[in-house]
Amino acid sequence: MEALDTLLLSRIQFAANISFHILFPTITIALGWVLFFFRIRFAQTQDDKWMAAYRFWVKVFALSFAMGVVSGITMSFQFGTNWPGFMETVGNIAGPLLAYEVLTAFFLEAVFIGIMLFGFSRVPGWLHMLATGLVAFGTTMSAFWIIVLNSWMHTPQGFEMVDGVAFATSWWEIVFNPSMPYRFAHMMLASFLTVAFLVAGVSAFRWLIGDRAREVPAMLKTGVALGALLIPLQIYLGDLHGLNTKEYQPAKVAAMEGLWETDTNVPLLLFALPDEETRLNDLEIGIPGLASLILTHEWDGELTGLNEFVTEDGEVLHPPVAPVFWSFRTMVGTGVAMLLLSWASLWFMWRRRDRHQGRDPGQWFAVEGLPKPILWALVPMAFSGWVATLAGWYTTEIGRQPWLVQGVMTTEMAVADVPAPMVMGTLVTYLAIYAALLLAYISVVIYLARKAAKGDDAPADDMTHSGKAEVEAISPAE
Amino acid sequence: MLPDFTNPADWLPWAFASLMGLSILIYVILDGFDLGVGILFPLAEPEERDRMIGSIGPFWDANETWLVLAVGLLLVAFPVAHGMILSTLYLPVFIMLVGLILRGVAFEFRAKARDQHKRLWNRLFFVGSLGTALAQGWMLGMYVMGLETTLATYAFAALTAVFLAVGYSFIGSTWLIHKTEGALQLKAVQWGKESLWGVVLGIGAVSLATPFVSARIFEKWFTFPEVLYLAPLPVLAGALVVALWVMLRRMPYAEDRRSWLPFAVASTLFALAYLGMAYSFYPYVVPERLTIYEAAAAPESLLIILIGACFVVPVILGYSVLAYVIFRGKATALRYD
Structure with a gap:
């Protein structure tokens, strides 16, 4: 019983950490590229509205980045404190992948973010743009290596087991394991959709509270257009990913569909309502x-059906059904809401277009066309990407249980022999900290939006409150 | 000390131990000054704090990444040791992580939150920095004591916790001497003088305890001719401490000449102390229990990491230096433009 408690608590602890963590990379991966886009548009047009957009979102980026870094470090230690069996068994495979993440991604991001945030007036424009691009590239590389490892845990290949320890036989097969391309593309799109709706939602909020700064429509259109463009792609990709899962992890698909026989x-x-006792819905x-x-x-x-994954002596080798079933539906439901809202927004903006104002593609859409209810619907959708991403990860990760590495080791085999009360104590502390930080994060994003809407977003005000006199010419307010 | 370079099972663990050792050393010096500045934070006037933050703002993230690399290397190269060390140090690791979380996010939040919340984030910035330093000092003490959990080792760990925190404040002061001017710089000189004892006692305590924890290390230290290898270390360290003291009494020099010197000397001192420890514990990764050869992962996996590292680490060092060059000079309150 003691061992079970430690196992369960350790699982909850890791799930809590990784759920908290994934929120922020999901934002930074795509926001890095969106910032790069703003930065390029500014270089192309010399139009201050793009720099104002950059300046606003770079703050959200910096905040998200810090949250991602600190919660990520936590996990690299938890492998050792809570899950020593994982590295002891598959360390020869997971190790190099994690090492390559640190080497090729972490340092790139961590060094160039300094230049990206604080270097605008210290380095030439091209170097600032390069730094922005390298940070975006770094976040993507980081996602790539982590997805490679995660996908390998779902669809392992390219290794052999000797005395209960995995040894690599083909790195090509390990990196390009069957589910990796689908999962990586699915996650990248998830990140872009999250950011699209975050940008659209926050901009809609600024518009609604009367902010008519020129970058607001530009950001709102960027967000809505990105969302409308990517959501059909994501639905299609999700379908392909599902077919891949059906081939390699049929038990997960059975749980997603709630199919017993x-x-x-x-x-x-x-x-x-799937019922594991009666094995019926x-x-x-x-x-x-x-x-x-x-x-x-x-x-x-x-x-x-799920019943195929119960051995003759009654051992259950399929995941818990209800969480997978409902996480999947939450994800799909959120995706459908994204589809409807982004296309509706696009249509309303297109109806009020003004074709005669020049050839800038932005003029094909007018934010003034958006009815209030649509704008108000966009605001809470700012964080819809989080909901869909978490639900998607729950589907795939809970769907892998009881396996930690599909067919190779179970989660139970990896857990550390730490006393349950100790795990409980740290878990509660983590949860409290994460809840507080999440609250602080969301309220700071809202506060930044309100502050920007008041035209109080002057550059000198970013890192200090002592330099108000230095408000520069580049001001978001017209 | 040198391994057999014809046998991968012999030189790969050695190479990884060196690489890991190097990243821990870089971490201790670089994040040491970040954490030190955080610990000194409450001693400064509110208007000086923005400049203190400014002196570490562009760097702290990259500095912290060396810890990720170090623990990553421990994880991937010596997985058994990683599990053994970290599950023994479960609570201090947890405290350090909470400290790192608070320090890292407070950094961003204090700059963006509304004014009335800034005080809270300032306080959390200090608490996070101090907690991290204490936890690391505690882990250092426990490690030197061979991860034994007795009352005596706890007492020793409590001492090293305090010494390391004061030691970090010291290196933080030397960083501020270089990066600031005026009244804040004078304060930093004063803080440096007041915290030098932490470095001296910290190095002294670890040096005194180390040979008595294990007969093997005692042997290594006090037999001829090995004693000759080690002898320069304490002599040099003593000379550096004296030099620091003399310097700090006269700083800042006219026209702010050589303001970088205390930091450079302090870094050298940290490096020497670290080298002495590494020399003593080698070839053990878990003191007296597990050598780097027993704990190492499969040679094929190590090789593939090493190949990548050979290409990437010089590049990392290159662009890290670039960042320090770009943000050279006296710190101002940070701005995003």
């Missing part, structure tokens, strides 16, 4: 045959 013509369940509402169609592209295609 192998069957043909499987309905797509819109609602159900209560209150099912579904669309007949649709799950079969989506996953096999035939109405009467056969899907494997």
Whole structure:
């Protein structure tokens, strides 16, 4: 019982840490590129509105980056404090991948972010632009290596087991494991969508409280257009990722669909309460045959059910069903909301377009066309990317259980023999800190938006409150 | 001390131990001054604090990354040792992590939050820096004591915790002497004089304790001819301490000449002390229990990391130096433009 408690608490602790952590890289990965875009537009047009947009979002970036760094460090230590069995078993594979992340990504980001944040007036313009680009590239590299390792844990290959320890046989196969391309693309798009809706939502908020600075429409359009463009792609990619999962981790797909018995013509369940005791669903509402169609592209295609993953002596080798089932639906539901809202926004903005104002593609859309309810709907959607990303990760990670590395080692095999009360104590402290920081983060983002809307976003005010006299010519307010 | 370079199973662990040792040393010096500045934070006037932050703002993130590299190397090159050390040090590691979290985010929040919250973030910046330093000092003491958990080792760890925190304040003061001017610089000189004892006692305590923890190390220190290898270390360290004291009594020099010198000397002192420790503990990664050869990961995996590291580490060092060059000179309150 003691061991089980430590296991459960350690899992909750790691889940809490990684959930908190992923919020911030999800923002910085794509926001880095969006900032790079703003920076390039400024260099091209010399229009101050792009620099004002850069200046506003770089603050959010700096804050998110710091949150990501400190919560990431926590995890690199927790491998040792809570999960020593992981590295003891698959360290020969995970080790080089993690090392390459630190070497190729962390230092790049950490050094150049200094220049990106504070170097604008100290270095030539091209170097500042390069620094911005390198930070964005670094965050992407970081995501790449982590996704490689994570995907390998889902679809391991390119190794052999000798005396219970994994040894690499082909690094090519390890890096380009079957689920990696799908997961990496899916995560990159998730990051871009998160940022698209964050930028759109915060800009909508600034517009609603009366901020008519010229960068506000530019940012709002950038966000909405990016979201509208990427969400159909993401849905398509998600489908491909699902097909890949069906091939390599059928138990996860069965849990996502809430399918207990192998069957043909499987309905797509819109609602159900999966019950692990009775191994049945209560209150099912579904669309007949649709799950079969989506996953096999035939109405009467056969899907494997969860009961196939119970051994004869009753050992359950499939994930807990309800969390996977509901996380999946949360993710898909959020995605559908994103699709509807971004396309509706685009349509309203297009209706009020003014074709005669020049050839700038921005003129094809007018923010003035957005009705209030749409603007107000965009505001809470600012953090919808977080919801979808977390739900997606819960689907795939809980969906891998009871395995830590699919078919190689279970989660239980990796846990440290730390007394349960100790894990409990640290867990509670972490949770308290994370809750406080999350609250502080969101309120600072809102505060920054309000401050910018008041035209109080002068550059000299960024890191100090002592230099108000130095308010420069580049002011966001017209 | 040198390994057999024809046998990968022999030289790879050695190379990784060296690389890991180097990143810990770089971390201790670089984040040492960041943390030191954080510990000194409450002693400064509010208007001086922005400049203190400005003196470390562009660097702290990269400095902290050396810790990530060090623990990463421990994790990937010596996975068994990583598990053994970190699960024994579960609580101090936790305290350090909380400290690092608070320090890192307070940095950003204090600059962006509304004025009435700035005081809270200032306080958390100090608490985070101090907590991190104390936890690291505690871990240093426990490590020297061979990770034994007895009352005596706890007492020793408590001492090293205080000494390291004061030692970090010292190197932080020397950094501020270089990066500031006027009244703040005078204060930094004063802080330097007042915290030099932490460095002396810290190095002294570790040096005195180390040979008595293990007969093997005692042997290594006090037999001929090994004693000759080690003899220059204490002599040199003593000379550096005296030099620091003399310098600090006269600083700042006219026209702010050689303001970088105390920091350079302090870094050298830290490096010497560290070298002495590394020499004593080698070839053990968990003192007297696990050598780097017993703990090492598979040679093939180590080799693939090393190849990457050979290309990447010089580049990292290159652009890190670039950042210090770009942000050279006296610190001003940081601005995003």
